[in-house]
């Protein structure tokens with residue numbers, strides 16, 4: 215009998231747990247450790263953040279799903295890994311602290327044969343003074359944050375209706391942020407709501423980003439063929455900003471956020487301030503605060519995790535200049551190089567380097583996006599690792615059998631630009647591969663035909679359909695495994 219412990223019940227961890235349960239016979243245990251009792255379809259938090267959906271529409275309780283599927287759910291957060299065991303056991307184990315109200319604060323060591331770290335991002339609001347809901351800006355990263363943002367937006371709309379002018383700043387709150395696609399979505403959803411409320415003329419909407427140019431999205435931008443012409447996400451995004459009258463500040467790092475005012479610097483070394491009535495600024499991400507110890511109890515955190523807190527996996531972490539980046543630098547099995555039974559998937563794995571070109575201001579401030587690990591790649595990694603672990607348990611092999619490199623997979627992303635069954639729009643993008651491979655695709659690094667971009671009402675319907683489809687899948691309803699990640 216083997217026990218697989220999955221840390222995290224988000225897109226990658228939940229996917230891995232459901233597939234593990236499907237692939238392994240009931241003699242083997244699948245344990246999920248996650249601090250929140252709810253599953254959250256995070257992409258739809260954007261719609262919660264404008265009041266178009268309620269938090270209950272983007273969440274559901276995990277326990278009934280896990281009970282139905284025979285998965286052991288521990289509502290707890292992992293705090294430390296002991297991959298070599300300790301003086302009392304040779305088995306690896308993980309220390310968890312219960313958040314389950316019935317066992318709150320209780321500490322337990324859970325032994326495992328295989329461990330999947332799928333703990334996602336720590337929302338690092340602390341990187342920028344005053345950033346975040348505990349400071350002076352809003353967020354849509356969790357459904358709770360998104361509800362707060364919706365209430366603040368309703369207040370802004372009330373003031374606009376009363377004839378007051380309002381400035382809304384939406385974007386990223388640090389030079390090293392990722393997830394620009396989410397900030398872009400929220401910008402255009404807010405803009406759409408302001409128009410729908412008939413108050414757009416009194417509102418200034420500003421998108422503030424660390425991207426070198428609009429349309430970068432942390433993947434170095436997209437180039438694709440449309441109507442026989444080669445075009446780019448820059449052109450396409452800029453025209454949307456123009457059409458909707460949204461201003462932009464690019465190449466920016468937010469230095470601090472105060473009540474109604476933020477300070478920022480740009481890549482050319484200029485420093486400035488911006489006054490606002492409403493600011494939704496995403497935080498930078500880092501790994502959760504997990505520690506690691508060897509058998510003797512010595513702290514090996516720095517060997518198991520990268521300095522940004524993400525788990526080191528089978529990537530090539532040798533520092534190298536952009537010109538020497540290779541598709542093969544990216545991991546494909548997500549196994550720890552030190553422990554063949556420990557894996558890191560989704561946002562929790564340490565990428566070898568960014569995808570967008572890294573840039574620094576003259577004073578050394580890094581102002582360029584970190585690489586995104588969006589929903590589809592996170593799900594694909596979760597499934598591949600589940601398949602590998604199931605094979606390893608069945609055959610006794612110590613080598614993972616499944617691969618899901620971001621340099622070999624495509625990804626589809628539908629970025630909502632306003633919700634509504636007849637008035638909604640969304641930007642639908644596909645890219646292949648996610649990480650450019652200049653050996654296979656000289657020139658642009660990606661296929662010009664399998665990389666696409668389209669904006670329109672159909673995209674909104676698609677996004678809405680995906681919302682229902684992925685929640686159905688995550689609930690493990692009949693046929694769930696047929697729905698692609």
Ligand SMILES: Cc1cc2nc3c(=O)[nH]c(=O)nc-3n(C[C@H](O)[C@H](O)[C@H](O)COP(=O)(O)OP(=O)(O)OC[C@H]3O[C@@H](n4cnc5c(N)ncnc54)[C@H](O)[C@@H]3O)c2cc1C
Pocket residue numbers: 221222223224225226227247248249250256257258259260290291292293332333334335354355393396502559560561562587588589590592627628629
């Ligand atoms: C506002 C927003 C909108 C987005 N929109 C899109 C989109 O439209 N399309 C898209 O593809 N992607 C989108 N993304 C990105 C997408 O949400 C992520 O790619 C995806 O959630 C990553 O999955 P994950 O499993 O790595 O992390 P998560 O889904 O964040 O899951 C992490 C899990 O780990 C748990 N956890 C945290 N700490 C611990 C601990 N110590 N121990 C155990 N468990 C822990 C968490 O509670 C959570 O269950 C969006 C992101 C944001 C913030």
